[in-house]
Structure formats: C-alpha cells, structure tokens
Amino acid sequence: MRSADAYKTETGNGLNYQSIGSGAGIKQIKAKTVTFGATDAPLTAEDLKKDGLVQWPMVMGGIVPVFNIEGVKSGELVLDGATLASIYLGTVKSWDDAAIAKLNPGLKLPAAAITVVRRSDGSGTTFNFTDYLAKVSPEWQSKAGVGTAVEWPVGVGAKGNDGVAGNVGQTKNSIGYVEYAYAKQNKLTYADLINGAGKRVSPTTPSFQAAAANADWANSPGYFQILTNQKGDASWPITAATFILMYADPGDKAAASEAVKFFAWSFEKGDKMAEALDYIPMPKPVVELIAKTWAADIKLK
C-alpha cells in the first residue's frame, strides 16, 4: 500500500489500512467494521447481493512457482499445469521424474525427492493457485479442490508468502508458489510454465497483461473473473486480480467517498507505482467500466 502513502503526501488525506488475509478482510467487511476490503478470491454476484456489497478489480498480479535446485537458474526449468498438479498431489515425487524430464530435455535435474512447500494459512494466493491446478487436473479437482485453504495431500505448510519463500530458500530440492511481486523483490528462482495454448511463457508484466486482455469483464456481474488458465499464446497461466469490496449503501458516506476518491486517484496516477511495486495496472477500458460501476452502484450521498 505504498500508493496510500503517496496519496497522503499528495492530497493530505490519510487512509488507515491493515494488512490481513483475504478471508479476514471479507469477514471484517461483512461485519461492517471497515470502509472497504480487498481480496484475491472474488465473491460471486450472489454473495455480493446477499451482503449488499460492490466489487471491482483493482490491480493484477501473477503467481509463480519458485524452486531451489542447485545449479538451476530462473527460467531454465519449465513445467506444465498437469506436472505441477502431480507434484502437489505427490504423484511426481522426484526431480528426475519422466514427466519433468520430458519437458526439460537437456536440463540436468537431480535424483532427489521434491519437497513441496505450500501455505499453512488461508490465502487468496492459494485460492488462485488451486483454481489453476483444478482447471488443468481433474485429479486435483477431486482430491484437493479449490479454496483459500485446501486439503493438501503432501508438503510442508508455511505462513504467508514470506514463509513459503523462506522455506524454499532454505530447503534444497523444494518447490513452492508465491506472488510474482514477492518472487521478484526477493530474487527467488522461478520456473516457466506451459500455458493453455501450449506455449512456454515466463512470468513478466506483458504475460500477466495478456491473460487479463481476454477476460470478459463487461459481462461478468460483480467483475467475477478468475484469471487463471486464460486463452492466448502469451498468457501467464496463473494470473490473479485483487478485488476491492465496498458497501452499496455505506454507513459512513464521507469515509466511503474519500475511499472512492482514493481508488480513482490510484487508477489515474497509480499505474507507475503499481509497476514499481511489480503489480500490474488494470487496462484502461476496465477502469472506465469500474468508474461507471461506482457512479451507478455505490450510494455516496
């Protein structure tokens, strides 16, 4: 939330924000203790209606598989969805497994057991990651499912992106998943992925934006769009948006309009900042759509 600090210096208006998990954020906004909440796991249109909430995507980011194998650098290893799911299901147990070797001819991988690292706390990152695995692997769908916390068949649990990153950094022959911003800032070794179109892609801003380009935001009530496994040759397959939740009829109108002003300012000026923070700004047409939603759905007066 560096953008909130910049907003304060520029306009003199402060915002109080707390970094808590998506689930807790949703809980707090349902309990009406906050002006707005943010979540990586969007609520469905029905849920929004039930609780009198308005939702829109604010920024995008990617989720990247990170690994720790001696002598293998970022971008040298490539995995596809099915293999990633098999690793997380525990059916691919070793780095020299045939499934991995087939994708990586010429890359020397050790005959060592894979230590699978995943989140121990509920998280929007997990929601999008498991959503992707479920889309590419029926076995994952039936055995573990999709959610902010799922029934992990194997692996060690670590708390937060930093916990996963710490564990992967610490454990030889391990694999984990973290937000792209986190992987980049901490210089973690990441893997490329084969996307839905069968093309090899690296986690970069253009590949995240490509995934968002195809999403049909206009026809998704409540902007309910999960950006994993999107079509397109250049799309990074585990792309995710962070959504903002606000009341359709806020109790504290002054605070709510202040918040909306902040979001409008962020869309206008925050682009550069989002990129500096390794998050990806929403495309312009989507921003215009969201401005219309604010005007139509949130009662600020």
Next chain:
Amino acid sequence: MSEVVLSEQTRTKLAANADARVGHLRRLLAGDAAFYWACRIAAYSVLLLLGGIIVSLIVGAWPAIKTFGYHFLTTQRWAPSARPEPILGGLGPIYGTLVSSAIAMLIAVPVGLGIAIFLTELCPPRLRRPIGMAIELLAGIPSIIYGMWGFFVLGPFLADTFQPWVISAFAGIPVLRDVFAGPASNLSLFNASLILAIMVLPFITAIAKDVFATVPPVLKEAAYGLGCTTWEVVGNVVLPYTRVGVIGGGMLALGRALGETMAVTFIIGNSFPIKASIFAPATTISSAIASEFAESDGLHQSSLILLGLLLFVLTFCVLSVARLMLMRLETKAGK
C-alpha cells in the same frame, strides 16, 4: 494494701487513649477485612476466568461438535474447502501433539536428570554456577527464537547430516525403517520434538536440581560409607527420595510441551495427514490454530476452537494425572 489514686486528668487521658486505641484497632480490623476480601475476589476471579474460558470454548466449538460428533476424534481428513460441506477431523493434530510431546519427554527427561545429577553430585564447585546459570538462561529464551533457530540452523543441519544417517542405518529393519523413513526434511515431527526437548529441559533440570538438594547428606554419606558407587547412590538413595518432585517437574515440562505454539509452528511443517515416519512433517493442535485461525470462518473456525478445547482437556488431564500420581506416591512414602 496499696491504692492507686488516679487524678481526674489522668483518667480522662487514659479514656481518650482507650478510645484512640479502639479506633485504631477498628481501622486495623477494617483494613484486614478489606485485604481479606480483595484476596478472596482475586482468588475467585481465577475460577470465574477459567469457567468463562471453558464456556466460551464450548460455545465456539458447538457447531463443530454438533456436525462431527465423536467422529472428529477419529477422522484424519482436514478439508476446509471440501464441497458441499467441509470435512474436518482432529486426529492429525491430536496425534502430532501427543507424539511430539512424548518424543520430547523421551529426550529431555534423561538429559535433564543427567544435568541435575551432575550439578548436585559430581560437578566441581567452580563449574556449578556457570552451568546452572546457562540452564536458567535457556528457560528465558522466547519460544520464537527457538523457532527461528530451529528453522535456520537446526533444521538444515538435521536434514543434511543426522536424518540421512539414521534413515540409512535403519533401512533394512522392519517397523523401524518405517518410523525412520526418508526423505530427510528440514521441517518434521522429529525436529519439532527436538526443539521441544531443548525448551523443556530447563524445567526438568531446575526442579530436579532443587529436589536433589533436599536429600539429607547423612543418607548419601551413609551409602558412600557402605561402599556404594555414585551410580548406586543416585539410583538407590537420591532418586527414590526425590521421585515425587522429579515426576512433578516432568509433568510441568509435559504441560509446556503440549501447548507450545510458535517454535513448533515454525518447524513442524503444518501437515495434517499422519505419516508413520517421524522425519515427515506433521502438525499439532496449537500450531494448527496459530496457522489457520485468522483466515477461518464458519465450521472451519468452530473446528479450530474445538481443537483448542481438546488441548485444554488434554492439558487438564495431564495435570490431574500428575497430581494423582504425586498424591499416591506421598501416601506410599508416608507409610
């Protein structure tokens, strides 16, 4: 016969003195009563707090109790996102809590008693203070520090050296090869047990040291006089004389091991399925709650509270059993 004649002046003075004394005594009495009630309220507030905690735990856990019943104790699956309803069972964390504490006690009790015996019976006086202080300092280290140390130093060390060695040593032996099965892991039930053992060591040592010091020197001297070795003196005089205190210290340590949260959360791996190998990741009740509570809701949260209630009951049982054992030992010793 002598008569004491008091002047009018003296009499009024004495009467005034008596009044003052009565007043003073009354004030003292009132102060005492206030002190009595203050202490009484303080003592009762403990009962009230305890009752309040139990009631709120039961209320919080009720949805989970109603949904899962006693199956909660026998189900290993922990699937908070299962459709249509979450499937949650506490067997994994309960197993992890009991086994990690048991292994910790298995390591800590002999070592702790060894340290205490060395300090009281064998140690040159010059070394007694530094070693004693080091043990006390161990008790003062916050558990998060143990967690970090276990994560960054002990875990990788065990995974690189100790675990592979044990795994290969037991590879051919039935049963043991499953208990000590690979792959080696930075985060495992065994690592957590080892950290727990280090954490409870000071409790065992401190109490054992204190009770060993209560053995009358004349008993020990008599045994030495009969030609007993140190080993025999410790086994036949010191330990039988002090077993009540030693067991009490052990139970206190067990109580701490059962509830330890932060250090264990760091290094146990937070994995719910029960594995035969102690080198595999596991979870405990307190680490499951610490990891998942903030992001839980509905039945998931209720199940976590139920786990908390079970830990409460478990700790209560351990302490009760300890009390009972101590009472029986005391009556036996009294005969």
